[in-house]
Amino acid sequence: MSQVDIIERCKQNDRRSQMVLYKxxxxxxxxxxxxxxxNTHDAEDVMQEAFIKAFQKLHQFTGEVTFGAWLKRIVVNKSIDKLRAEQERWVQIDDIPLSIADDNDWVIEETISIDEVKQAIEQLPEKYKYVVMLYLMEGYDHxxxxxxxxxxxxxxxxQLMRGKLxxxxxxxHKRNGTGS
Structure with missing residues (x-):
């Protein structure tokens, strides 16, 4: 059965096809x-909520992008909603540009590991972290x-330029041994 057939059956609330797509x-x-x-538990919750929303809104899926890309956007949005709900306040991202950065300038020392980069991203202020994660890790454009x-x-x-800096x-600081 093709992906298109599975999606069409899911649109008709066929539970078996929904399970195939889910798996x-x-x-x-x-x-x-x-x-x-x-957090594993929260990630499972987010994923479940995203699938529920996807199956409820499947009629809006037009096929302009792949189903995986469409679903990924729902998961990212649900993840961000979850993070926002857990916080008492959301830091507003200001709209004042400093300058437009070259988005491809992501050169770091070869001695820095991927895990160290991920840890550093986690230390970024929220208003930078989400943009950096969406751009670098998820591959979204501006x-x-x-x-x-x-x-x-x-x-x-x-925010990407500031986050990158x-x-x-x-x-x-990590490389010089002055970081935590």
Whole structure:
């Protein structure tokens, strides 16, 4: 059965087809959620909520993007909603651009490990962390990030540039042994 057939059957509330789709994407979507919420239980909850929403809104899936990309966006949004709900306040991302950075300038010391980069990202202020995660780890562009976080593309670029500078500073301290 093709992906299109499975999706069409899911649109008709066919539970077996829904289970096929779920099994096909659950592991990848769990990983996406877990990168954001950093807690296995919360990531499972986010993933379940995302699948429920996806099956409820499946009629809105037009096929312009792959089903996996469409579902991933739902998971990312649900993850961010979960993080926002857990916090008493959400730091507003300001819309004041410093300058447009070259998004491809992500060179770091070869001695810095991937885990050290991930740890440094976790130390970023929230307003930078989400943009950096969406851009670097999830591969979204500024248009998509602005839509997901409900900010302007300019704010996305600005926050990415500031986050990148802060990330490089954190990694520099790590390399020099002055970090934690």
């Amino acid at each position: 096909q994407y659950c592991d990848a979507m769990f990983c996406v959620a877990n990168r954001f919420v950093k 248009s998509e990030i602005s839509e997901i976080l409900q900010i302007s593309e300019t704010a996305s670029r600005t 802060k990330l490089k500073e954190l990694l520099k």
